[in-house]
Amino acid sequence: MSVTTLWLSIVAIGVGTFVLRLSFIGLSGRLALPVAVTRALRFVPAAVLSAIILPAALRLPEGGLDVSIDNPRLIACVVAAGIAWATKSVLATLIVGMGTLWLLQALL
Amino acid sequence: MKSVFRDYIDGIHAMLPLLPGAVPFGMIAGAVAAEAGFGPAAGIGQSVIIYAGTAQLAATQLVAEAAPALVVVLTGLVVNLRFAMYSASLAPHFIGLSFRRRALLAYLMTDQSYALTILRHGADETVTAITKARFYLGGAIAMWVVWLGATATGFMLGSRIPPSWSLDFFVPLSFLALLVPGIRDRATAIAAITGAIVAVAASGLVFNLGLFAGAACGIAAGYIVEARRGKKDDIR
Numbered sequence: 213m214s215v216t217t218l219w220l221s222i223v224a225i226g227v228g229t230f231v232l233r234l235s236f237i238g239l240s241g242r243l244a245l246p247v248a249v250t251r252a253l254r255f256v257p258a259a260v261l262s263a264i265i266l267p268a269a270l271r272l273p274e275g276g277l278d279v280s281i282d283n284p285r286l287i288a289c290v291v292a293a294g295i296a297w298a299t300k301s302v303l304a305t306l307i308v309g310m311g312t313l314w315l316l317q318a319l320l
Numbered sequence: 321m322k323s324v325f326r327d328y329i330d331g332i333h334a335m336l337p338l339l340p341g342a343v344p345f346g347m348i349a350g351a352v353a354a355e356a357g358f359g360p361a362a363g364i365g366q367s368v369i370i371y372a373g374t375a376q377l378a379a380t381q382l383v384a385e386a387a388p389a390l391v392v393v394l395t396g397l398v399v400n401l402r403f404a405m406y407s408a409s410l411a412p413h414f415i416g417l418s419f420r421r422r423a424l425l426a427y428l429m430t431d432q433s434y435a436l437t438i439l440r441h442g443a444d445e446t447v448t449a450i451t452k453a454r455f456y457l458g459g460a461i462a463m464w465v466v467w468l469g470a471t472a473t474g475f476m477l478g479s480r481i482p483p484s485w486s487l488d489f490f491v492p493l494s495f496l497a498l499l500v501p502g503i504r505d506r507a508t509a510i511a512a513i514t515g516a517i518v519a520v521a522a523s524g525l526v527f528n529l530g531l532f533a534g535a536a537c538g539i540a541a542g543y544i545v546e547a548r549r550g551k552k553d554d555i556r
């Protein structure tokens with residue numbers, strides 16, 4: 213990606229995000245979201261985050277996906293998910309997940 | 321004057337325990353931007369322009385994967401759709417404030433500033449809009465300063481770390497740290513599992529459409545599961 217395209221992308225996300233944040237506050241309560249939309253929006257973080265996580269965990273440096281169960285990134289993600297579930301701590305999840313990956317990369 | 325000051329301090333005080341969680345996240349956003357080849361201006365500037373960690377990390381991840389710009393932008397905006405939901409929820413509390421002030425409140429919106437304000441003042445009808453806004457601003461400005469400092473620090477450290485350290489792996493890890501505690505019921509769990517499986521199954525699609533396919537199927541799955549459970553509850 214060229215420097216110009218990168219900047220345009222950043223500005224486009226920034227402007228769009230500001231519009232999303234301002235939307236209803238800007239209208240000062242003159243408009244409310246339909247109930248069905250609010251219900252659907254509740255699932256956006258879970259659906260989007262997991263759709264980014266799993267392909268990123270399986271992606272090989274040379275391209276393509278490694279779906280084998282001895283993929284170190286996949287193992288580290290499973291361990292990290294367990295830590296996230298047990299501790300709800302961002303820091304603990306990062307430390308254990310990264311530590312597991314480094315350990316597996318050193319061993320395998 | 322004293323109570324004005326106290327509203328802001330109150331907001332900062334409520335935000336304090338949430339600030340340490342933003343530090344590693346911000347440092348990672350800065351570090352992976354450095355690794356993805358962002359210059360210092362873009363790497364740190366995105367924290368001012370976008371000011372949303374999940375969107376910044378998702379966009380950086382996609383830029384590193386050489387995804388087309390349109391996919392980068394759409395992904396960044398899709399993960400930020402939740403802000404429209406927060407905006408709808410906060411709007412009744414900020415009625416009567418000037419447009420400039422509401423624009424400032426909107427720019428500084430984060431998961432944390434939204435949650436704190438709704439938890440503190442959401443149910444209290446005796447608190448004025450201006451008091452709520454000052455409480456919100458105190459915490460939100462503290463978060464902004466911490467976020468900017470953390471991403472700048474991360475950027476400077478990240479550009480010195482060799483690629484063999486697999487620093488990019490911090491991105492899925494930090495998303496996991498956000499995702500997992502957010503799964504509170506069966507419907508969100510099914511949304512997450514569906515999203516992940518469809519995204520992998522469709523990962524061969526052009527323009528990273530697998531991501532959107534995964535997100536759309538995940539949202540639909542969660543919605544359907546919740547709607548069905550709602551019906552069962554009605555029958556009971």
